[in-house]
Structures are given as C-alpha cells and as structure tokens.
Amino acid sequence: MGAMSNVERAVSALRQMIFAGELPPGSDHLESELAEQLGMSRTPVREAALMLQAQGLVEMRPRRGIRISPVSATDMAEIYDILTELESLAAARAAQAQYSKSDLATLATAIRDMDAALAADDLRAWAEADDRFHRELVRLGRNARLSMVVSVMRDQVRRARATTLFMRPKPKQSNEDHRIVYQAIARGDVQTAHDTHHAHRQAARDMLVALLEKHQFHGL
Amino acid sequence: MGAMSNVERAVSALRQMIFAGELPPGSDHLESELAEQLGMSRTPVREAALMLQAQGLVEMRPRRGIRISPVSATDMAEIYDILTELESLAAARAAQAQYSKSDLATLATAIRDMDAALAADDLRAWAEADDRFHRELVRLGRNARLSMVVSVMRDQVRRARATTLFMRPKPKQSNEDHRIVYQAIARGDVQTAHDTHHAHRQAARDMLVALLEKHQFHGL
DNA sequence: GTATATGTTTATGTATACATTAATGTATGA
DNA sequence: TCATACATTAATGTATACATAAACATATAC
Structure with missing residues (x-):
C-alpha cells in the first residue's frame, strides 16, 4: 500500500531535519544515533546517507560520523x-x-x-x-x-x-x-x-x- | 596499507566493466551475481550501485536487478x-x-x-x-x-x-x-x-x- | 481460449552480528 | 613536563540471516 521503504523514509526524514535546521550545518551524527531516532537499523540510514552525500547534503567521514555539509x-x-x-x-x-x-x-x-x-x-x-x-x-x-x-x-x-x-x-x-x-x-x-x-x-x-x-x- | 574499502573497489571495478562494455548498456545484473564476481558480499556492491546510480550510470529497479543505463x-x-x-x-x-x-x-x-x-x-x-x-x-x-x-x-x-x-x-x-x-x-x-x-x-x-x-x- | 485467482519462487530490503581500524586514553621513559 | 609506545574503545565496513513482496507459473472458471 503505502509502499515506501525505510530508505525512502530515512531520506525524506533526514532532508526535513536538515532543512528545518534540526541537524545544523557542520554537525556530526553517528549512524546508530540517527538509526535509533528514525526507528530503524543502520542499514537503511547508511544507504540514505549515501544518497544525500551524492547530492552534497552530507559528508560521510570514516569514524567521524555523518556531517551535515556546511554552506559557505x-x-x-x-x-x-x-x-x-x-x-x-x-x-x-x-x-x-x-x-x-x-x-x-x-x-x-x-x-x-x-x-x-x-x-x-x-x-x-x-x-x-x-x-x-x-x-x-x-x-x-x-x-x-x-x-x-x-x-x-x-x-x-x-x-x-x-x-x-x-x-x-x-x-x-x-x-x-x-x-x-x-x-x-x-x-x-x-x-x-x-x-x-x-x-x-x-x-x-x-x-x-x-x-x-x-x-x-x-x-x- | 592500500587502504581501499570494498565499496571503493566495487565502484571502480563496476565503472571499468561498464566503460569496457563488459556490462553492456541495458543489461540487468543481480546484486548477488555481481557480488560473487567481485568476490565480496552484497552489502558493498549495493552501496557501490547506489553511488553509480546517483551518477546516472546504473538504475536499481526493485526485483529487476541493477540495470546498466542505456544512452540514447x-x-x-x-x-x-x-x-x-x-x-x-x-x-x-x-x-x-x-x-x-x-x-x-x-x-x-x-x-x-x-x-x-x-x-x-x-x-x-x-x-x-x-x-x-x-x-x-x-x-x-x-x-x-x-x-x-x-x-x-x-x-x-x-x-x-x-x-x-x-x-x-x-x-x-x-x-x-x-x-x-x-x-x-x-x-x-x-x-x-x-x-x-x-x-x-x-x-x-x-x-x-x-x-x-x-x-x-x-x-x- | 482468455482471464482471474492462487501458489511458488526468489531478489530485494532490513536487521543483526562481527571484524577492522582509527581515535582516544594511559603508562612509561627521558 | 613532554613525547612515544601501547592498550582500549568504539564506530564503521562487511558478512550473513531472514522477512517481505513482486514476478512467474499454475490451475481454475467462464
């Protein structure tokens, strides 16, 4: 029915949080934290982050977490x-x-x-x-x-x-x-x-x- | 040493295969097939495919496999x-x-x-x-x-x-x-x-x- | 013969477990 | 006090297991 995958949910939730300033530019976030917040496992969060990274909204840095890209x-x-x-x-x-x-x-x-x-x-x-x-x-x-x-x-x-x-x-x-x-x-x-x-x-x-x-x- | 993740390996291997015509435009490939070919599990292949999708080189279609994007x-x-x-x-x-x-x-x-x-x-x-x-x-x-x-x-x-x-x-x-x-x-x-x-x-x-x-x- | 309904198969989406490795803290020596 | 080496920690990268649901095949009704 509401055929929406967790990845899609994660993408739109994260986008919303970013645009609303809830995840401020420059801030870092662990995959596990975000996963818990969104009520799902790390897997879909990771995939969502990869997509957002491709669009320049976040950067995934090894061991530093997912950084919300700053805009200078x-x-x-x-x-x-x-x-x-x-x-x-x-x-x-x-x-x-x-x-x-x-x-x-x-x-x-x-x-x-x-x-x-x-x-x-x-x-x-x-x-x-x-x-x-x-x-x-x-x-x-x-x-x-x-x-x-x-x-x-x-x-x-x-x-x-x-x-x-x-x-x-x-x-x-x-x-x-x-x-x-x-x-x-x-x-x-x-x-x-x-x-x-x-x-x-x-x-x-x-x-x-x-x-x-x-x-x-x-x-x- | 040669600090290169499997995801990176998968990305460059798939790119090479696409550019070499080894994966022809329009062809479909299962995640598991590619994973086996590349000697790794589905996870890094999936992540690589997501990146290539963001660049328009492949399309991931539910249950149809990873399609090498045709260029008309x-x-x-x-x-x-x-x-x-x-x-x-x-x-x-x-x-x-x-x-x-x-x-x-x-x-x-x-x-x-x-x-x-x-x-x-x-x-x-x-x-x-x-x-x-x-x-x-x-x-x-x-x-x-x-x-x-x-x-x-x-x-x-x-x-x-x-x-x-x-x-x-x-x-x-x-x-x-x-x-x-x-x-x-x-x-x-x-x-x-x-x-x-x-x-x-x-x-x-x-x-x-x-x-x-x-x-x-x-x-x- | 066509169309609908049902069952089966199987690729994907997701969760979880584990290995790896970078970062942090601690201790030792100068 | 400072620097270096070592141990510890913990987040990620990856593998694996499993649930889900779409596609296919089969059977049934018309």
Missing part, C-alpha cells in the same frame, strides 16, 4: 553560477518550445502568488512560490538531467535561506524579472528569455554572496 | 546541452582568472598531443588528450561543484564513444577551436573563450546526436 559564501557562489547557466538554458529552450498559454499556467500562477505574497509581506509564501516558478521553468526546458542537477543545487540554496530570507532586501525587482521571462517564453523570444533570466540569477547571486560574506557565514 | 540520442543531446553551458562558463572564468603561461601548460600539452595523435591517425590517443584538455579547462574554471557535474556528464559521453569515435569525421576543426580557446584564455579574452567553446561543444552535440540517431541507438 564560496559554496553559494559556485551553486548560483551553475544555477544561472542551467536555468537560463532552460528558459531559452522553453521559449523555443512554443508553449501555449495553458501550458504556461503554472508559471503564471506562481507569478501571481509571488505578487500576492509580496503585497501581504509574507516572505515564506513568496519563497515557496519563487521555488515553484523556478522548478516549473526548468521543467519546461525539457531536459531531465538538467532538472535533476538544478534541483540538487536548489536544495543547497534552500538551506541558506533560513539565514538570508529575512536579511535580504524585499524581492521587488525579482517579480518584475519573472514577468519579463514569462512573457518572453510566451511569445517565443529565446534571447530575451535567456538573457533576462541570466541577469536575474546573477543579481541574486551577487546579493546573496555579499550577504553571506558580510555575516561571516564562511565555514557554516 | 536524446540522452546525448541532454548531456551535451549541459556540458556546453557549464564548460563555456568554466572557459570564461579561466579567462577572467589571468592565468600565466605556465599555469596553462597542461592545456598546451593536451593541444599538442591532439595534434600529434591526429597526424598519426591515432583516434584513441586523440580522445584521451581531448578528455585531458576538457578536464583541465574545467579545473581552471575553479568551481568544484561544476567540475563534479561535468565529470559525471562526461562519464556518460565516454560510454557512447566506443560507438561514435570511429564513425565520426576526423576532429580537425576541433583542434582549431581548442587553440582559439587556449589563446583567448591566455590573453584574458573572456567573451571569445566563452563563445568559441560554446560553439565548439554545440557543434559536437549536433554531430553526435545525428550520428546516434542515424544508427538507431535510440534505446540502447
């Missing part, structure tokens, strides 16, 4: 550089694909939700809709591997957001950019879709890196 | 699209970094080796030097995550090369491109480095995809 300003710069290139390509491909208005409904909804969240000053809701927009954008680019890579990178960004979301300036220009990208895709303007999104992500990168550097989240 | 023309298009963007970024960053001639020695050597291999009509040697060039280029871009992603993608390309290397036209333009990229990096010409490499990879993509499509390597 440098890391964030690396990640955003990758996101910038790959998402821009996805935007270009989406524009090339000649999608109909109804194909783009999810994008449009996300944009409206961001507007609403911003008007209501609800940053959490904004971040959620922003995620939704970017995920859908990449999906429209129709490259399964690219989607995978981007989603792994976005996971790592998400972890820093607890820190950055309430320190960064209100994302006003951001919504403007999204709208331009959306319209470019709708009318098949490949260049504009690509370049606008590229600039959008690059701006976000510079802002976030500066923020993290300023607040000395270097090794955290 | 569509897959190749996806992979090259990613390689194109990320390697071009690396080229741009390398040009930005103002490397000295001696920093670029490895690149230069790779180019010379490609020339020599081409003159001697030794395609294997050419492919090896070509790999070396691209690996070094990415390294010079100084983005650890990007290097990782690119290396995973390149592994998948390598698997198709057994098929494509001797069917494709002689890589003559290729060497020309490499030289232009090298010179652009050496003089700090970011735009040329980026654009030339971008076009270089895109041309390779189109050629390879056409080749694979023609020879109906769709599901293989």
Whole structure:
C-alpha cells in the first residue's frame, strides 16, 4: 500500500531535519544515533546517507560520523553560477518550445502568488512560490538531467535561506524579472528569455554572496 | 596499507566493466551475481550501485536487478546541452582568472598531443588528450561543484564513444577551436573563450546526436 | 481460449552480528 | 613536563540471516 521503504523514509526524514535546521550545518551524527531516532537499523540510514552525500547534503567521514555539509559564501557562489547557466538554458529552450498559454499556467500562477505574497509581506509564501516558478521553468526546458542537477543545487540554496530570507532586501525587482521571462517564453523570444533570466540569477547571486560574506557565514 | 574499502573497489571495478562494455548498456545484473564476481558480499556492491546510480550510470529497479543505463540520442543531446553551458562558463572564468603561461601548460600539452595523435591517425590517443584538455579547462574554471557535474556528464559521453569515435569525421576543426580557446584564455579574452567553446561543444552535440540517431541507438 | 485467482519462487530490503581500524586514553621513559 | 609506545574503545565496513513482496507459473472458471 503505502509502499515506501525505510530508505525512502530515512531520506525524506533526514532532508526535513536538515532543512528545518534540526541537524545544523557542520554537525556530526553517528549512524546508530540517527538509526535509533528514525526507528530503524543502520542499514537503511547508511544507504540514505549515501544518497544525500551524492547530492552534497552530507559528508560521510570514516569514524567521524555523518556531517551535515556546511554552506559557505564560496559554496553559494559556485551553486548560483551553475544555477544561472542551467536555468537560463532552460528558459531559452522553453521559449523555443512554443508553449501555449495553458501550458504556461503554472508559471503564471506562481507569478501571481509571488505578487500576492509580496503585497501581504509574507516572505515564506513568496519563497515557496519563487521555488515553484523556478522548478516549473526548468521543467519546461525539457531536459531531465538538467532538472535533476538544478534541483540538487536548489536544495543547497534552500538551506541558506533560513539565514538570508529575512536579511535580504524585499524581492521587488525579482517579480518584475519573472514577468519579463514569462512573457518572453510566451511569445517565443529565446534571447530575451535567456538573457533576462541570466541577469536575474546573477543579481541574486551577487546579493546573496555579499550577504553571506558580510555575516561571516564562511565555514557554516 | 592500500587502504581501499570494498565499496571503493566495487565502484571502480563496476565503472571499468561498464566503460569496457563488459556490462553492456541495458543489461540487468543481480546484486548477488555481481557480488560473487567481485568476490565480496552484497552489502558493498549495493552501496557501490547506489553511488553509480546517483551518477546516472546504473538504475536499481526493485526485483529487476541493477540495470546498466542505456544512452540514447536524446540522452546525448541532454548531456551535451549541459556540458556546453557549464564548460563555456568554466572557459570564461579561466579567462577572467589571468592565468600565466605556465599555469596553462597542461592545456598546451593536451593541444599538442591532439595534434600529434591526429597526424598519426591515432583516434584513441586523440580522445584521451581531448578528455585531458576538457578536464583541465574545467579545473581552471575553479568551481568544484561544476567540475563534479561535468565529470559525471562526461562519464556518460565516454560510454557512447566506443560507438561514435570511429564513425565520426576526423576532429580537425576541433583542434582549431581548442587553440582559439587556449589563446583567448591566455590573453584574458573572456567573451571569445566563452563563445568559441560554446560553439565548439554545440557543434559536437549536433554531430553526435545525428550520428546516434542515424544508427538507431535510440534505446540502447 | 482468455482471464482471474492462487501458489511458488526468489531478489530485494532490513536487521543483526562481527571484524577492522582509527581515535582516544594511559603508562612509561627521558 | 613532554613525547612515544601501547592498550582500549568504539564506530564503521562487511558478512550473513531472514522477512517481505513482486514476478512467474499454475490451475481454475467462464
């Protein structure tokens, strides 16, 4: 029925704990501890940790336990550089694909939700809709591997957001950019879709890196 | 001494077998079979398979065994699209970094080796030097995550090369491109480095995809 | 002959036991 | 006091045993 293996349970539980900050960046955890917490044996925990390690969320170090990977300003710069290139390509491909208005409904909804969240000053809701927009954008680019890579990178960004979301300036220009990208895709303007999104992500990168550097989240 | 775990041994053995074609694309293998072949228990084989799965080399399907991932023309298009963007970024960053001639020695050597291999009509040697060039280029871009992603993608390309290397036209333009990229990096010409490499990879993509499509390597 | 239900097989998912080995603590000597 | 060698500890790496559940085959009904 609820055909979900313990490994899957462990993966999503650990992810949740990491994103919630319950397992703080840089902290170490024994396989046996985590296994007990999750009510299962070490085996599925180990396998889950291997998967999360492949996604850069944890590092398994011999005899030191499972370390929750820290995210430094440098890391964030690396990640955003990758996101910038790959998402821009996805935007270009989406524009090339000649999608109909109804194909783009999810994008449009996300944009409206961001507007609403911003008007209501609800940053959490904004971040959620922003995620939704970017995920859908990449999906429209129709490259399964690219989607995978981007989603792994976005996971790592998400972890820093607890820190950055309430320190960064209100994302006003951001919504403007999204709208331009959306319209470019709708009318098949490949260049504009690509370049606008590229600039959008690059701006976000510079802002976030500066923020993290300023607040000395270097090794955290 | 030779501190190498069975998991590591399993990973490199399986990689070798996959690249050598000993485990053909699309074939299925039981954990227990592989374990016996490698002279170890299922546990390290399973862990190795999980890692290779994260890199897209195999797929673990419940009760069907470990499947060696096939690489179709569509897959190749996806992979090259990613390689194109990320390697071009690396080229741009390398040009930005103002490397000295001696920093670029490895690149230069790779180019010379490609020339020599081409003159001697030794395609294997050419492919090896070509790999070396691209690996070094990415390294010079100084983005650890990007290097990782690119290396995973390149592994998948390598698997198709057994098929494509001797069917494709002689890589003559290729060497020309490499030289232009090298010179652009050496003089700090970011735009040329980026654009030339971008076009270089895109041309390779189109050629390879056409080749694979023609020879109906769709599901293989 | 087809389709459904039932039984059998068997590969995997998980738990557990054990071997290995790195890290820590202790003692000895200078 | 400090350094080195040794013993101890304990976490991981690996093997193994077993429960589970999917795939296959068989049989039965229509």
